[in-house]
Amino acid sequence: MNYKRLEIYVWWTCNQRCTYCCEFRNMEKTWNKRVTKYEILKKLIKYKKLGYNHVTFLWWEPFIQGVFEDALKIAKKLDYKVLVTTNATTLYLDSHASKFLPYIDELILSFQAIDKDLQQKISRTNVFVDWEKVFENIKKYWKWDYLKTNTVITRDNLWELLKFVEYIYSKGVKNMAIAYPDIVKDDYYTNEHIKTKIAPTYTESIWEIIKVVNFTKRNNINLKVTDFPFCVFPRENLEEYIKITDDFDYGTRVKITNEEEKLDRRDLKSVNEIPRDRFRIDKCEGCIYKWKCWWPSRFYEKLFWLDEIEILKGD
Numbered sequence: 001m002n003y004k005r006l007e008i009y010v011w012w013t014c015n016q017r018c019t020y021c022c023e024f025r026n027m028e029k030t031w032n033k034r035v036t037k038y039e040i041l042k043k044l045i046k047y048k049k050l051g052y053n054h055v056t057f058l059w060w061e062p063f064i065q066g067v068f069e070d071a072l073k074i075a076k077k078l079d080y081k082v083l084v085t086t087n088a089t090t091l092y093l094d095s096h097a098s099k100f101l102p103y104i105d106e107l108i109l110s111f112q113a114i115d116k117d118l119q120q121k122i123s124r125t126n127v128f129v130d131w132e133k134v135f136e137n138i139k140k141y142w143k144w145d146y147l148k149t150n151t152v153i154t155r156d157n158l159w160e161l162l163k164f165v166e167y168i169y170s171k172g173v174k175n176m177a178i179a180y181p182d183i184v185k186d187d188y189y190t191n192e193h194i195k196t197k198i199a200p201t202y203t204e205s206i207w208e209i210i211k212v213v214n215f216t217k218r219n220n221i222n223l224k225v226t227d228f229p230f231c232v233f234p235r236e237n238l239e240e241y242i243k244i245t246d247d248f249d250y251g252t253r254v255k256i257t258n259e260e261e262k263l264d265r266r267d268l269k270s271v272n273e274i275p276r277d278r279f280r281i282d283k284c285e286g287c288i289y290k291w292k293c294w295w296p297s298r299f300y301e302k303l304f305w306l307d308e309i310e311i312l313k314g315d
């Protein structure tokens, strides 16, 4: 059976306000939006008939949504493989973990810090994740099909990345991703907020990433490092770094917004598409990677500089 992934937007609220979150501005506009289990059922049936067999439920925090349990049950009844991303703030509860986990096949944990103080600083709320209890519950209530963590680099957690990776590995998790934050510039976050709370420079980040890469290589951990322009990695191992930045499955996935049935199909191989709506910059003209690079954010230059970007000409 062919792998075909459906992504459905079904919820719009979160119990955290992470410093780096560029979705919060949209979330505030859609705070009262609701979707019913019948709407989810209709979509899942429709796409099942078209051969879709994997579903990702988006957005924001699923475990606090009223329709979450129904969404999971319906998807499993229709024999979809279910992927969910969570901030894990409620998974310390036995009642939550035991109710939801058995219906989930693939779980991605958003992992921003280990200790409570740093978590709350990044999440800008009083909620936090009791990781010890979360991993205990995951082991207790789940058959652990595919488990991955995703960490967004911020100014506050950059220097702890290696510690995180060591901790996550000690819990038996061998799939991890580390992402450079999305930099979006509008009236929502000030430059000051972006520079002091969200984004370190690429160069600062890369040195911490290299420590992580070395640890993951030694321990056979599947690591993805996303959202970096390729030329900021060390030249001597560039191909290796490019390989770990490839976290796409655009060729096989279809995104369904709830507003209208708009298909948003993107294929990394297409020369007409740049990953994640990045914008080509003049400086990249002539680079051999310009069609598959993550590119710098178009706002990066306004915050820092573009000296780190240096075209790659090949042999």
Ligand code: SF4
Residues within 6 Å of the ligand: 229, 230, 231, 232, 283, 284, 287, 288, 289, 290, 291, 293, 294, 295, 296, 309, 310, 311, 312
């Ligand atoms: S020069 Fe531009 S296209 Fe080439 S690797 Fe750097 S950011 Fe990517």
